Amino acid sequence: MGASSSTEQKEVSPEQREVEAQAASTGALPMLHKAFSRLADPQEKAIPVQSLQKCFSLSCRSPILEPPGISMPESILGLLGHLGHSIVDLFFVPGNGGLRWVEFVRGYVNCCGRMAASACLNNLLRVFKFAAERVGLAANLWFDSDGAESKVAGYLVPSDLYALLLMCSSMCWSTRMNGASKSDKGAVFYVPDIENLVCSAVVSCAEGGGNLDPWNCDIFSLEARLPAGKFLTWVLGTVPRLPDCFSQFVSATLQCSVASEDEFGPSGSSSKDSNSEWASETHLLTRGKAWAISLTFRAAASEEILRHCFSCNSNEMNQNLLYRSSIHGKGLNRFWANVDGYHGPLLILISASCEDSHHGDTSGKKWTIGVILQQGFENKDQFYGNSGNLYSIDPVFNVFLPSGKENNFVYSHLHPSGRVYEPRPKPVGIAFGGSIGNERVFVDQDFARVTIRHHAVDKTYKPGPLFPNQGFLPVDDSILEVEVWGLGGTTAKKVQTSYKKREELFTEQRRKVDLKTFASWEDSPEKMMMDMVSDPNTVRREDR
Template sequence: MGTSASTEQKDISPEQRELEGLAASTGAVPMLQKAFANLADPQENAIPIQSLQKCFSICYKRATREPPGAFLPDSILRFLGHLGLSIVDVFFVSNEGGLSWLEFVRGYLNCCGRMTASVCLTNLLRIFEVSAKRAGLAAELGFESDGTDCKVMGYLMPSDIYALLIMCWSMLWSTRTSSFSRSEGDSIFYVPEVENLLFSVVDSCAEGGGSSDFWNCDVFNLQAKVPAGKFMTWVLATIPRLPDCFSQFVSGSLQHLMASESTQDSLGSSSSLSKDTNWKGSSSTHLLNRGKAWAISLAFRGPASEEILRNFLCCSGDEMNESLLYRSSVHGKGLNRFWANIEGYHGPLLMLISASCGDSHHENMRGKKWTIGVLLQQGFENKDQFYGNPGILCSIDPIFHVYLSTGKESNFVYSHMRPSGRVYQPHPKPVGIAFGGSVGNERIFMNEDFAEVTIRHHAIDKTYRPGPLFPNQGFLPIEASVIEVEVWGLGGTTARDVQASYKKREELFTEQRRKVDLKTFASWEDSPEKMMMDIVSDPNRVQREDR
């Protein structure tokens, strides 16, 4: 077999040594050897093409949208059914007898080797273009050559972009859950809400067909054309992790083979939708549903991004609720209720604010609902000035945009509670929560009652990059009524345990302060309070000392 030949140095050709060296740099050689052993025909010492296609196939019996009942084209399932065949045809070049060890390693490197982000995105578009043609979709994409680092030409329609996003989601779901049978097609495909990503593409890249009313826009009736070059620029700037879905899918599919002793067991023994109950939970009632969580996770890299996906892919309902630190409709509105739930949490946080423009001087914004988000790298602190580490502002719904920090200023977050007691302040600081801008002129400011949020133009903010937080924002400040506020903890179990210890300690201190030593204050004549009152009432009075 190819695996045995690779262990005998004297029989290794320079080409094979080079390819195995490149695979070793990714740490994938043991996985590839095991996958080759499971897939290959022992007599031919090669992988049958049909076996590899089956390894990468995704088959579903039916599909349903989030939210339930939303329209979903029938062509989506037909399109996903051609995915395995397209991957093998594009990246795994073989002879008539099957795929040798050398060809197998080369194909893997073409999918998952070390390459630039633009090349990874080009590979993803290649797979989409081939699968779309097989499914009968009219994707007008072209490539100037067969090489990986080539120019992508043509354009994409909104329906094409929607299918591409769903293809990437299906790859992610397959890799992270392993909860469906890839060969029998007996599972249900739950399609998340990705309209905000699609509207972001149209808003940023469309030529002559973009709609400005994204609240009343039908995704499948949009006729705007998006040039392929502009689309690639948007992906790399807004959701740079999208191409990772393909490489992770290929690697995860091959790793799936290592858990079984035979190809048949590995491809047919997985239980159907073992985590199906997660998908039927109540996440659709939250501001942060699966589609929005996926969009945010695609915007940046790091442990916090993985924690978002873990909450909506691999967690039970109870575990997901543990990550939801605060929800205004459950815990109550206001800065005090907010502080009681998030105090002591020292880790990344995601705060979402849903609001509606009421009697606004912007006629086109009156009654419109939108959602914005802020990703923080640390917990909140009670300060009367800005603080924190670089974070991210997000326009989440109805359109998705991401605004990273500029590095010019460090006014990332402001959270100030009303001072306890009657303390005179000649110049009182605003009480509430804010992000960006400056004190008194914040880009986002929510008052202490969590009743109103004020959004100002990005020109006053040098901390975060410029851009609107919702469609048709305009230049004048907009005051909107807050509908819902959510705060999700992204620090994992460690941050939750630290917060639990903090709360337990605070409860202990509070209980100790409530206790009164009755022996000390049994007699009013012996109490320190009476002595002080006597001194104040008659400072010249002679005090008799008991001896």
């Protein structure tokens, strides 16, 4: 078979040696040997095309829409059923005797080999166009050649982009399920809320996109055109990990075919699982928002966010929720009691509502922003931190990476514990970016109001509006909800739990009073309290 022929140097052709070297550079050559041995016909020494198509097929039966009220054309979900055929037809081209070892490895290299990010994105767009044409979607994209280095022209419309993002999220879901336990293989696929990503691309790429009202628009009826060149720029600048969804899906699917003999990829089940309980809860961090944030950077924290997006265990994800204002109570003290001692990456989400007084709209428009910090909170009267990302999450998604000019990532200051006179007291609250007194984002100590300032005051994060039509003047809006999610894994949570137990022990020890240390009733604290209550204005002379 292919594995044995590759060891006999006299029979190895230069073409085979080249593709094996390219596959070996990715570390996947041993896995490819096993996958080929498992999928190939022993007599023909070639993989049947139908078997490989089944391997890459996605069966998402009865997916659950999130949010439930969204309406989606059936053709978009039908796109997923043609994913396997499209991948095989484009990349795994059989030779005269079928899909032999060389063609199989070449197909893998074309999908998952070392290549530029633009080439990965081209592969993704080619698969999308091929699958979309099979279900009657008019993907107006053209390629000047069949290779990954081909140039793409044409445009996408918002409904096409929605279908493309849905295809990517389903591939990401399949990748996670391939690595999940056997009991989780039949997990329900939740269609995430990705309208904020579509609105972001429309605002960035379409002509006149800045005039879009994201609070009152139907993305399936928008007639805006997103030129291919501008769309590529938007992907690489906003969601650079989006092309990885395709390459990771191909690699994980073949890996799964090695681990399981008679299971060719995950198949969604219409039965409810523990996810249903989690989906019914109204967290700020929905599956779609979690997936969008995970596409913006590569780090261990990104994997923790993906666990939230595709987790099958609601109890496990609830453990990562450190603070939620509607549950734990509003205010800096309540906030601090839940985040103190957590030394790991954090995701902070802030939802607020504003009134459009210029147009007489008093219903309030909701928006959500987020911040990712690589360290826990500290009680300081100055800015601190070494890294972080600022996000506009809803209704338009955008990411503002560090600019490298300043390091004012986070500010968190509580009231001084002692009665210390401060001629110029520092603001009490939490803030992100800017400087003291001119913070880009400032949350007051009661968690009642959030102030957003123009990016001109901030040299820490890159410029851009945090919500549509922000303007140049500071905006002071009402806070609806605040959430803090721990992204440090089980280790950071265990450290915080140990820290809290130690603090509770110290507090309990300080509360205990040994009455034997007092000589008589006259020296007891009860006597002192009763005297103060009876006549607090009595002049007392201190004993020297």
